[in-house]
Amino acid sequence: MHLSETAHRRRIGQTCLPSASRQEILSDQRCGILVVNGSLPTFGGTKSMTKSAHTTPPPDAAARRRAPPVLTYSVEQLPSLDAAFYNGARAELSKVTELTVPPRDAKAFEVRAGHFFRIVSVEGPQVGDLNLWNAHDLTERFYSGKTRALHATHLSTGDRLWSTFPRLRPMATITHDTLDWYGWDEDGAGVHDVIGTRCDPYSNLLLKGTEYHHCCHSNLTRALVTARDLSLEEAEVHVHDVMNVFMCTGYTRDTHQYFMKASPARPGDFIEFFAEIDLLVALSACPGGDCGASHSDDTSKCYPLKIEVHRPRESALVGWQSPPPNKYSRSHGTR
Secondary structure, eight states: OOHHHHGGGGOTTSOOOOOGGGTTEEEETTTTEEEETTBOOOOSOHHHHOOOOOSOOOTTHHHHHTOOOOOSSOOTTSOOOOHHHHHHHTTSEEEEEEEEEOTTOEEEEEEOTTOEEEEEEOSSOOOEEEEEEETTEEEEEBOHHHHHHHTOSBOOTTOEEEBOTTTOOEEEEEEEETTTTOOOOTTSOEEEESSOOOOOHHHHHHHHSSOOSOSHHHHHHHHHHHHHTOOHHHHHTTOOOOEEEEEEEEEOTTTOOEEEEOOOOOTTOEEEEEESSOEEEEEEEOTTTTSSSOOSSSOSOOOOEEEEEEEEOGGGGTTOOOOOOOOOOOOTTOO
16 A cells, blocks of 8 residues: 555644544544543543542633643644655665564664665564664664654654754654554554653663563663674663554553553564664564563563665655755854
8 A cells, every 4th residue: 555545644734533444433642532432431440540639629620621722733834745755766675684683682773865674573463662863973863752742642654753953854754554554442542652762671670679681771772782882881871762663552541641552463564664864773672572461571472573674776766865954053042
């Protein structure tokens, strides 16, 4: 299916509309509201998690709550998605690299600007934690928070992965996603989120009292050490919040807490990216496996993930160039 056909639920500046597969399920991630057949479900028990109010509501409390929601960013001025270009570029690809990311480990690899890379499910449902850097400058890296604000809590075909300040430009564009059919389920969950940060040994020690060394944060750190011949201390500061590839997540309706459920990915599913700039990419095969029960331990069944890098025919890139860095003056009101 072409990008123009699959990107309808991710078009820039438009609310995600329900597709036929979602039937009467409507999700509005701007407000955290999930409506199923006209009623609001409550996922997760309210008795144990809902915080009690300690103040008396004011007389106009209901009116205050009725303030209409508005999109935080008006994104109509973002460069429009050239579906014809991406579809043409991916129409004839030559594989140049293939590698396997072992379970509970990570690997880093480079992707030249104008090439495509795919993350492929090969043996079973497996979540992958994705980091991106400018291959020539590690200080320019994937900015999950701004990507979430400009697009959505979960990404799919047509969405871009944006870089950190001061450059703030597209690093990669999602050009194909075999799980774009998933949409939003009855729990309000979607696939490929940019709301979770990554499992890490610090939170694990805080919450469980034990050290575990194969969290995605540690996996990504080791991969960067190997790729760039850095010390652990040098590499760790460059590891950043991820795109959770194949992960199925959402927020509980009653308490707005982050939840996960078993990934719908199956062998053969893949998500494809177009490198807008020269990239260093790192992917961790999460120790949580499909993240349907736990993470940060060795109890879950885990599978490898396959990486493919593809080169389009040269003629498909005629006239294309990498996006320039953001042109803000960086004066910050001082001149």
